[in-house]
Amino acid sequence: MPSAAINQALWYRRFGPPAEALALEASDIPPLDPGRVRVQMTAAPINPSDLIPITGAYRHRVVPPRVAGHEGCGVVVESADPRLLGRRVLPLRGEGTWQSFVQADPEWTIPVPDEIPDDLAARAYINPLAALLMLEAWPPAGRRVLLTAAGSTCARLLGAWALESGAREVLAVHRSPAHAESLAALGLTPIREDDPKLAAAASIADLAFDAVGGRLAARLLAEMPRRGDLVSYGLLSGEPFLPTPAGPTVHRFHLRDRLEGVSADAWRGWFESLWPRLRTATIPSVRPFPIEYWREALASFDESGRSSKPIFRFAEVDPGPTPP
Ligand SMILES: NC(=O)c1ccc[n+]([C@@H]2O[C@H](COP(=O)([O-])OP(=O)(O)OC[C@H]3O[C@@H](n4cnc5c(N)ncnc54)[C@H](OP(=O)(O)O)[C@@H]3O)[C@@H](O)[C@H]2O)c1
Numbered sequence: 176m177p178s179a180a181i182n183q184a185l186w187y188r189r190f191g192p193p194a195e196a197l198a199l200e201a202s203d204i205p206p207l208d209p210g211r212v213r214v215q216m217t218a219a220p221i222n223p224s225d226l227i228p229i230t231g232a233y234r235h236r237v238v239p240p241r242v243a244g245h246e247g248c249g250v251v252v253e254s255a256d257p258r259l260l261g262r263r264v265l266p267l268r269g270e271g272t273w274q275s276f277v278q279a280d281p282e283w284t285i286p287v288p289d290e291i292p293d294d295l296a297a298r299a300y301i302n303p304l305a306a307l308l309m310l311e312a313w314p315p316a317g318r319r320v321l322l323t324a325a326g327s328t329c330a331r332l333l334g335a336w337a338l339e340s341g342a343r344e345v346l347a348v349h350r351s352p353a354h355a356e357s358l359a360a361l362g363l364t365p366i367r368e369d370d371p372k373l374a375a376a377a378s379i380a381d382l383a384f385d386a387v388g389g390r391l392a393a394r395l396l397a398e399m400p401r402r403g404d405l406v407s408y409g410l411l412s413g414e415p416f417l418p419t420p421a422g423p424t425v426h427r428f429h430l431r432d433r434l435e436g437v438s439a440d441a442w443r444g445w446f447e448s449l450w451p452r453l454r455t456a457t458i459p460s461v462r463p464f465p466i467e468y469w470r471e472a473l474a475s476f477d478e479s480g481r482s483s484k485p486i487f488r489f490a491e492v493d494p495g496p497t498p499p
Pocket of ligand 1: 221222223224301302305324325326327328329330349350351352354386387408409410411412413428429430431478479480481484
């Protein structure tokens with residue numbers, strides 16, 4: 176580690192709207208904790224699941240001060256095990272990833288295959304793993320699947336992988352008209368949220384994956400067949416909804432529930448399943464922002480109809496003065 180290196184980190188020290196609560200702070204790099212590796216981050220995306228806790232929505236279990244960010248990719252630059260030095264990894268399930276250096280527990284640190292580029296590796300966890308586990312829990316084969324927030328990364332993966340797994344059709348309900356063409360290119364059937372055809376589409380869907388909640392989820396429950404299943408995995412509207420007594424069965428999915436008690440072997444096994452799928456997946460492109468431009472990155476995240484995922488890039492380590 177060059178002695179001149181500093182850490183830049185996006186902290187939130189109180190709850191609030193992310194643009195107000197976050198601050199970029201520079202600090203010296205502390206000594207490495209025993210049993211940890213130090214990872215120099217190269218890329219970390221912005222996901223809704225990074226922003227929601229900053230607002231205080233999960234205040235019963237996520238409390239500031241914290242560095243934000245749940246996933247990303249980097250290179251091991253300090254380790255008691257010299258074999259790990261220089262390895263590209265995902266430093267997960269520990270410190271926030273929106274910082275230049277992350278101390279990580281090697282047990283939960285995932286090696287990245289050579290052929291997976293940083294910008295894809297940095298997004299290999301939250302959405303792909305959620306999509307994989309949801310499709311395992313509610314197999315889509317032979318069913319008509321409906322997705323909400325279909326322009327999102329998670330819904331696109333759900334839709335494409337549901338078709339690969341034998342879904343009869345995937346109805347992709349999206350908010351911005353900008354998504355229709357790219358959803359159709361994935362083989363999905365795009366439907367605008369405000370299209371009068373939504374009711375007819377919902378009436379033939381027997382498995383829905385909903386990330387919006389609120390009035391849209393309530394409407395789906397009212398229209399879907401009674402024998403159907405609706406999996407609620409996000410509340411992008413910020414509004415809850417109630418199951419309807421005579422409606423489809425409502426299930427909740429939270430990745431964090433699936434992580435509780437998982438063994439390190441099972442954890443690594445999930446990524447072994449994901450890498451080949453991600454190699455061939457059509458996943459939205461990235462829009463890179465140096466971490467110093469975090470405000471612009473957040474503004475880009477909030478643009479409805481965006482076709483790319485804002486992703487932070489981190490400064491190179493200053494190697495210090497060149498020896499004479
Ligand atoms: N439960 C879990 O474990 C889990 C795991 C992974 C992801 N998720 C959830 O999956 C969802 C998508 O995450 P992501 O990273 O894939 O998102 P993303 O790629 O950043 O895309 C966000 C999308 O959300 C749409 N959106 C935002 N607010 C909306 C609203 N009120 N109504 C309808 N659409 C809205 C936007 O649509 P437009 O462009 O059309 O405006 C945009 O396409 C989030 O709710 C996230 O929390 C949950």
